[in-house]
Amino acid sequence: MVSVAARRPRVTGRRYRSVTLGALGLIGFGLVLEVAPRIGVVPIDFAPPTSQILVTLVGQLDDGSFWTALLHTLGTWAGGLAIAVVAGAVIGVLLGSLPILRAATTTTIEFLRPIPSVALIPLVIVLYGPTVRSTLILVVYAAFWQMLIQVVHGVADVDPVALDTARSFRLSPWARVRHVVWPSALPYVMTGLRLAAAVALILTITGELVIGSPGLGKEIDTAQQSNEVRLVYALIVVTGLLGVLINLVVRWGERRLLSWHPANRAEKGAA
Amino acid sequence: MRILWRVVLAVGLPVVLIAAWWFGSAGSTDFYWPSLSTIVDTFGRTWTWEMFQEQVFPSLWRLLAGYFLAVLLGVALGALIGLNRVVRDLLEPVLEFLRAFPPPVLVPAAILLAGIGDRTKILVIVFGCVWPVLLNTIEGVRARDEVLSDTCRTYRITGLLRLRHLVLRAASPQIVTGARQALPLAIILMVISEMMAANEGLGFTVLQFQRGFQIPEMWSGVLLLGLIGIVLSLLFRLAERSLLGWYHGQRAGQREF
Numbered sequence: 001m002v003s004v005a006a007r008r009p010r011v012t013g014r015r016y017r018s019v020t021l022g023a024l025g026l027i028g029f030g031l032v033l034e035v036a037p038r039i040g041v042v043p044i045d046f047a048p049p050t051s052q053i054l055v056t057l058v059g060q061l062d063d064g065s066f067w068t069a070l071l072h073t074l075g076t077w078a079g080g081l082a083i084a085v086v087a088g089a090v091i092g093v094l095l096g097s098l099p100i101l102r103a104a105t106t107t108t109i110e111f112l113r114p115i116p117s118v119a120l121i122p123l124v125i126v127l128y129g130p131t132v133r134s135t136l137i138l139v140v141y142a143a144f145w146q147m148l149i150q151v152v153h154g155v156a157d158v159d160p161v162a163l164d165t166a167r168s169f170r171l172s173p174w175a176r177v178r179h180v181v182w183p184s185a186l187p188y189v190m191t192g193l194r195l196a197a198a199v200a201l202i203l204t205i206t207g208e209l210v211i212g213s214p215g216l217g218k219e220i221d222t223a224q225q226s227n228e229v230r231l232v233y234a235l236i237v238v239t240g241l242l243g244v245l246i247n248l249v250v251r252w253g254e255r256r257l258l259s260w261h262p263a264n265r266a267e268k269g270a271a
Numbered sequence: 272m273r274i275l276w277r278v279v280l281a282v283g284l285p286v287v288l289i290a291a292w293w294f295g296s297a298g299s300t301d302f303y304w305p306s307l308s309t310i311v312d313t314f315g316r317t318w319t320w321e322m323f324q325e326q327v328f329p330s331l332w333r334l335l336a337g338y339f340l341a342v343l344l345g346v347a348l349g350a351l352i353g354l355n356r357v358v359r360d361l362l363e364p365v366l367e368f369l370r371a372f373p374p375p376v377l378v379p380a381a382i383l384l385a386g387i388g389d390r391t392k393i394l395v396i397v398f399g400c401v402w403p404v405l406l407n408t409i410e411g412v413r414a415r416d417e418v419l420s421d422t423c424r425t426y427r428i429t430g431l432l433r434l435r436h437l438v439l440r441a442a443s444p445q446i447v448t449g450a451r452q453a454l455p456l457a458i459i460l461m462v463i464s465e466m467m468a469a470n471e472g473l474g475f476t477v478l479q480f481q482r483g484f485q486i487p488e489m490w491s492g493v494l495l496l497g498l499i500g501i502v503l504s505l506l507f508r509l510a511e512r513s514l515l516g517w518y519h520g521q522r523a524g525q526r527e528f
Contacts, residue, residue, distance in 0.1 A: 021360035029365045046383045103280045111285065114504035116458040118474075119496035121466065122481035122489050126303055202373040206459070209375055210466050217376070221467075224379040232383065236376045243371030 048230050057234040066219070070238070073204055073215035076132055077246075080139025081200040085193060088144050092151025096185075102152065109148070117142040117203055121210055132214065135207030142203045143196040150195070154188025155181060187261055190254045197250050198243070205239055216242075305487045310494065313487040318495060322476075330461055330473040331499075333389060337396025338457040342450050345401045349408025349446075350438055359409065370406065374399030374460055378467050387468040392461065399460045400453035407449030411442025444518050447511055454507055458500055473499075 030050045037044040060066040095102045117138050124134035158181050166176045208217025216239055223231040289307075296306040305313075318327070352359050377395050385391040415438060423429075423437050439446075465474030477492035512519075
């Protein structure tokens, strides 16, 4: 073991190096995808070089229908995520704080959770047709479980000693929730939120692709059907960027809300 | 008495729910919501042995092939990247970016590149499932115990022995976590690739029922997809228990103190 004091100054240097290497990696990745179709490793008709995809992408920025589709996707994602998060949090807190309720529902939850959300696709098409509502049901179903499981575990994991201490100091139930239960469940809740946000995006795009509700997924499907290869890839890149963005925002929120948490403090020192 | 109470708690709610569905829908005349007894009846007639051979087994084969390839690839690349800091720094942003893609968008791209055969579907499953395994393996390999690493070095345990007994063993709880996250993704991708680009398979068949307004058949297909999800997750838990028995035992031991 090297002493902590001796390691500290090297941290910034290594940080700098890893950022540089990471940027190099991204550039290299783009270059490979640019060159590979041009020298014929992959068919250029079906896998256009990066530069052409980027040009098509920039061209889309002037297109009103692109922005409408993007807003549709974001709206379905946010709406579905919000419903799932609220429902998951409320039911999760309920199940987590009442052991008997939790015991009675465990098997049912374990049974329902692995049912793939896409199994519902034919059902929602029949019931609601190619509408946002159909996609929303898929999104809520899939994201709900991620949230629920995390919240149940988080609430059940509250330190009993801390809870008893609060009780013997005569903290009111509300104050106990506010100062003991909520902070100790928060890391679990944030993990649930992060997982739910990613799953919600996957199911939003899936619904749009397969069901045909309006949004980026539907645009991708239309472009593929009409053989607009570059547009297909440009829109796929947009969904990827959306994924990165959502991840960054949730991570940022997590760090801000949990800056007091040991895991975050340790990370700062050891990074 | 306590065992009886446990059993009641475990099966009580499912029994109530199924009974509510069965009796609530018993006299259903709604075309889209057939009674559960009709669905169960249709299930037996629809999913015969031939149907399984023609539509279900090919789907399951693609699912398992894609899933195991993804796990293998994820562990191999993850160990490689996790052990080498320069490679890790170089690739980490690229991997994070690739992981952020919602995997279903790969289906249209894969159709363009490779048509609608088995290869496309397996490719889509591999590409979608590899990320949770890969990133978890990298994390697991990185976080291996310093003392154990030093012990290995002291005893001059190197190469394959070290990989097998130190690196992969230390990372195995994380690897299993990644594999668990990948499983539902594999099912989703299997179904979607068959719904979008196929002329056989489970996803295709269920969607055909829906288009033909064969509603009880469609419901039975939805049930079958659900059952497959449940069975696979049970099998996974069994496998996990035998693979990670040492780990869970260790954790339980620590908790007792």
